[in-house]
Amino acid sequence: MFLLTTIFLLGLTVGSFLNVLIYRLPRTVLSKRLRTVLGSIVYGRSKCPKCKHVLAWYDLVPLFSFIFLKGRCRYCKKPFSGRYFFVEILTGLLFLTFFALQRPGSLYGYLDLSFWLFVFSTLLVLAFIDLDYFIIIDKILIVLVLITFLYQVFRKYVVLAEPATIGGIFNIYPNLLTAFLSGLIFLLIFWATKGRGIGLGDVKFIFVLGFLLGFPGILIVVYLSLLAGMIWGLALILFFGASMKSKIAFGFILANAAIVFMLFNQFLTAKFAPYIFRLYL
Numbered sequence: 175m176f177l178l179t180t181i182f183l184l185g186l187t188v189g190s191f192l193n194v195l196i197y198r199l200p201r202t203v204l205s206k207r208l209r210t211v212l213g214s215i216v217y218g219r220s221k222c223p224k225c226k227h228v229l230a231w232y233d234l235v236p237l238f239s240f241i242f243l244k245g246r247c248r249y250c251k252k253p254f255s256g257r258y259f260f261v262e263i264l265t266g267l268l269f270l271t272f273f274a275l276q277r278p279g280s281l282y283g284y285l286d287l288s289f290w291l292f293v294f295s296t297l298l299v300l301a302f303i304d305l306d307y308f309i310i311i312d313k314i315l316i317v318l319v320l321i322t323f324l325y326q327v328f329r330k331y332v333v334l335a336e337p338a339t340i341g342g343i344f345n346i347y348p349n350l351l352t353a354f355l356s357g358l359i360f361l362l363i364f365w366a367t368k369g370r371g372i373g374l375g376d377v378k379f380i381f382v383l384g385f386l387l388g389f390p391g392i393l394i395v396v397y398l399s400l401l402a403g404m405i406w407g408l409a410l411i412l413f414f415g416a417s418m419k420s421k422i423a424f425g426f427i428l429a430n431a432a433i434v435f436m437l438f439n440q441f442l443t444a445k446f447a448p449y450i451f452r453l454y455l
Contacts, residue, residue, distance in 0.1 A: 182270045186236035188295055189265030193258050196302045199311060225250035236262045268294055282335055289325050297429040304425035310375030315382045322386055340439050349388040356392050357381035376424050383432055394442050398431035
């Protein structure tokens with residue numbers, strides 16, 4: 175119980191930092207150099223987005239400060255976005271669920287757990303930035319690819335252990351091939367629809383997911399995304415007055431589909447993948 179509580183509290187703390195990234199990255203990356211962006215994230219003090227008052231440490235305790243202050247700024251009394259509370263508790267629950275499902279039993283197991291929790295966190299940042307701004311920040315994708323590559327090389331050639339895997343065997347060269355083929359297919363869709371179907375950021379994102387998850391993981395993620403996108407689009411049209419030309423944050427859908435796959439990969443690979451393969455056989 176102590177360990178589960180610790181993992182959940184760690185998730186809450188990470189979720190609080192993810193809120194910082196989600197809020198600051200799109201506001202700085204679009205207009206400033208990377209060094210300035212990192213300085214803003216590392217050294218910049220958190221402020222109320224309404225009155226700009228610098229928040230004290232006790233205003234930033236994950237989850238509990240939001241509840242204690244009833245979702246309002248201590249100084250101007252204006253409400254904070256419920257997104258802060260949601261991202262923190264979502265991250266905590268994701269960390270807790272993944273830990274409970276994986277149950278690492280060794281040092282290497284905890285190293286793998288740390289790697290995949292980093293992936294979860296990165297995907298959450300990408301998802302919510304895309305939901306707000308319809309952009310997928312290249313620098314986040316680059317970091318995700320580099321960390322994935324370096325950690326897998328470390329596992330295989332330094333620790334002399336099998337690479338950290340989800341949903342199959344991780345092998346750098348087949349996964350690179352999967353990434354290029356996935357990216358090429360999405361690039362053709364981007365060209366065919368002249369950017370109206372998906373954005374160029376989605377093409378880059380699917381390349382990264384292809385490298386991370388390999389085959390058949392990427393195929394399952396794509397089908398989950400298409401299904402979720404169709405349901406979301408229909409809901410927007412039927413209940414929110416959207417049209418066929420309305421934009422959908424497909425990167426948000428891709429990121430969440432990847433998270434679902436990583437959580438329940440064994441079930442999805444065993445039960446869902448055979449039905450997909452039958453479509454092509």
